[in-house]
Amino acid sequence: MLLLLLVDLIRPLQALEVALIPSTGCYSHDVMMKEVGLSMPPGASITWIQAFLYDFGFGEIPLPANWTRLSIWGHDDEGVELMRSAGSLLWEQNVPTDFDRPWDLRGSFSFFKMLERHQTYCEKMLDDQRFLQYMRSQKTDVVLLDHFLQECMGGLAYLLNTSVVQFSNWPIADGYITSLNVPANPSATPKTGTPYSGLGMSFGERVGNLLFHWVIITARIIQNFVLSRMFARKGFPEVDIIRSEAERAIYAGRSEFLFDVVRPINNRVKYFGSNIQMNPSDYVTVIPELHENHRDVMHPQSGINCRQNIQLPNSTAQLPLSLSDCLCQNGPVSFAAANISSLPVRRTNLYMELDRSSVQQKFLEISRQFPELDWPSLTKEKFILVSFGSVAQAHYMPLDLVRQIFSAFAQTPYKVIWQTNSATKSLLWTRNISVPRNVIMTSWAPIKEMLAHPNLQYLICHGGINTINELLLFGVPVIGVHLQGDQGSNLRRLTDLGAAVMISIARIAQGQLPHTMRKFENNLERHWQRAAQLSSMLETYRTIHKDQQVFWIGWTARHGKRLRDRNFLNMHYVGDTENVFWFTVIAILIGMFTLVLF
Incomplete structure (x- = not known):
């Protein structure tokens, strides 16, 4: 026992060997993973392992000179076309599933196409001699895996035979925590990715929640089967995706524990949102x-x-x-x-x-x-900030939708500053429509400085998890327009808490944005008061839980492999029975439906 204690005391003095496995190119995800790497102890040896498939205009993220980059470039014509089609689809419906029009499966098809590309390039990484040499020669202490849509890369993390922290720039997602034997009953817990309220769901919403749950289970079972066969073909039959997820010491999300929906968790589920090292006053x-x-x-x-x-x-x-x-x-x-x-x-x-x-x-x-913002003028003018994130780019917007948005902006008494994430010359629709006098469009804006500005009235945004965390830190109310993934869930949490209202892109296309903005502005002070209360709660919580992310990642590096190998924690997946049952029910229903049709 004393020997183990001595080893544990000496270990932090040794240089950590860290592997970072970021996303496939989503800028906000890569920024998060880089921040995690920068928080490692001085002297840590860090290797960045990435299949870079999508360039949203930022290129591969710059890394410190002492890091090792091990990446495969996959931003090809197929990827560009997928970005174009999915980028256009974002302005028509929520991707991958539109709960206003669940019969429209175009978003789901794009989603599965992404999974297919991820597997293709993950397989190339598995054949890459640089990765194979790293796997055989390095004694990695801990792997940080951005797991979202990266089940195959999770298999590569398993091959490194060390502790794995599953950490994505997403909130806690039900499909993944089931691997940790955490239940997520669809009749009670709104699934991550749905716009349903944690305060209560109608019968129809519960049915929709259940159907979405079935889709997640089906996709994961099929994906696990396909990937297991691929790894076996490559000579690694021991890789089982879901069971490898169950053996990971920690599952972490970027959301805030205080503001998440009430759900079952266990002591391996961590919330690292409060570890964002940002002081809002620094941006005044x-x-x-x-x-x-x-x-x-x-x-x-x-x-x-x-x-x-x-x-x-x-x-x-x-x-x-x-x-x-x-x-x-x-x-x-x-x-x-x-x-x-x-x-x-x-x-x-x-x-x-x-x-x-x-x-x-x-x-x-x-x-x-x-200079295009005329920053001095904002000391005399109240303004609204509009941003739809780094993925949703304005040059893909259809002209009719732009007309509806401009019509709404023209009716507000405030100046509107819209960060488009697109070069002005690429906005071809500006040739066919007049920009309202109170609207300023810019490809990029100093978002944090604008959130700290005393004349900011509110924000209109997409509801990405980073933006939500910043809104909570700065105490700013929001009109949320969910476009993809987790955004509906994130915005619903703020709406339930009284600091936001939501509107879908379909309702904006129907001309409902002016009414939503007018109603929100009439109740603006109430939303500001609620946002201030949430910000104050978060400030106190952050003070208490400071450096939690650094602590738990370091703890995993020291103890995770030992806990797994000695069975100190139950790291065996026991949920197959339930998932196989639901998968069987789905298969029977699909079979019956097919027989009736044909």
């Missing part, structure tokens, strides 16, 4: 000051004489008086004369005890980097 570029009758915007410096305005280099924009490089000796300059609302300043804790010179520098820097 404008400091509001609360006064009895009106809002002032105070510049971050004081004590020197004032100038009327300053000219920004490489820009025709001028800074307003209150945001020049000094503060008038008479105090903050009021914008009451500039029609600024007398509403109280929201999120006052965000703007307290800031270094004013640092804030001023950030203001100037953002103004220079994004």
